[in-house]
């Protein structure tokens with residue numbers, strides 16, 4: 001029997017974030033210093049992050065209180081709705097029940113403001129004036145620009161060049177919130193200039209953009225760096241999603257048999273799954289948990305679980321995670337938010353412990369699932385969560401074949417209103433699937449740093 005009850009405020013919003021580190025059967029491997037290969041201490045992270053976020057990164061405390069000011073901002077869109085996809089169920093003619101948590105109701109249109117707001121808040125508290133960051137699809141940049149506007153902080157965003165060209169409305173939104181957006185690789189940093197010297201036509205990658213944003217933050221006293229995924233404190237902030245889902249399902253007397261999320265760096269996935277996984281680890285109900293990634297960036301399904309850098313220029317510490325190698329530049333698929341070479345260490349850890357099933361899906365099947373979802377439920381999913389939609393549909397169809405009813409819960413982590421070009425291209429037959437050969441994957445992995453552990 002699970003004795004931990006997540007604390008909700010009067011309006012059914014979580015009052016604390018849930019930290020899965022308190023319930024893990026084995027602790028996370030340490031983060032290593034790139035120069036010494038020894039575990040890093042909090043002081044090593046101080047040039048990048050404010051003290052409160054560093055504390056959260058390493059905290060073993062189960063529940064971490066959400067500051068009042070952050071709760072007040074969350075209230076604009078939280079609790080987010082939990083819907084039962086009845087028309088999709090009918091269309092599939094499945095005995096399964098499909099629920100989805102909809103994070104597209106936030107001002108930026110995704111789950112990202114759940115962490116952008118507290119990150120901006122703790123930086124503001126620490127006296128920081130400017131936040132630097134990277135963005136792929138533009139969701140994270142928009143979320144941080146929004147949070148910066150509310151908390152009166154300057155925001156500088158390095159946006160992966162291919163996305164900058166594909167998604168003009170995304171950087172227009174960031175500009176509207178008051179942020180400055182630079183296509184990456186850029187001439188503004190030595191990391192960017194080094195890439196451009198070698199590959200003048202480089203369309204960029206998240207790894208390169210991270211190097212640029214980190215470089216600027218480290219060189220300026222008044223600036224700190226923010227990351228929209230991967231890190232423990234980011235995954236922590238997203239657990240408001242799963243805690244709300246638990247409470248909302250409880251109200252209708254239900255509990256999921258299967259939980260599904262798409263994974264880029266792992267934050268929306270962890271957000272919906274970790275509160276349920278925590279309950280299971282404490283002896284509560286069993287639940288199957290599926291992490292869905294793109295076959296064109298198959299970190300969990302084809303990468304190695306090894307120490308690697310978070311960025312291309314090797315400015316970040318070494319973390320143990322599933323990785324395709326920090327030099328890996330994935331094909332320009334439209335699910336830009338899922339094109340990262342690594343994975344959140346916490347998500348990698350629970351996959352390695354066998355607590356989560358990873359799965360890879362090709363983009364054409366995902367867009368088809370996205371269309372089915374839009375035509376039944378009316379919400380246009382962002383390209384990233386179409387991976388979760390695809391897996392949810394497949395699970396529901398499996399129930400139909402087996403003649404069993406299951407309760408499926410997935411995270412619809414963002415809407416696709418800025419991604420209509422992707423849907424236009426899909427419907428015009430201009431998209432294709434990518435599959436890497438074993439040789440290509442092996443080549444990308446050959447450059448991993450040599451570290452014991």
Ligand SMILES: *Cc1c(COP(=O)(O)O)cnc(C)c1O
Pocket residue numbers: 110111112139140228229230262263264265266267268269337338382384385413414415
């Ligand atoms: C950023 C983003 C992702 C990928 O990041 P995760 O940390 O893996 O969640 C997925 N979907 C949307 C809508 C995003 O904005």
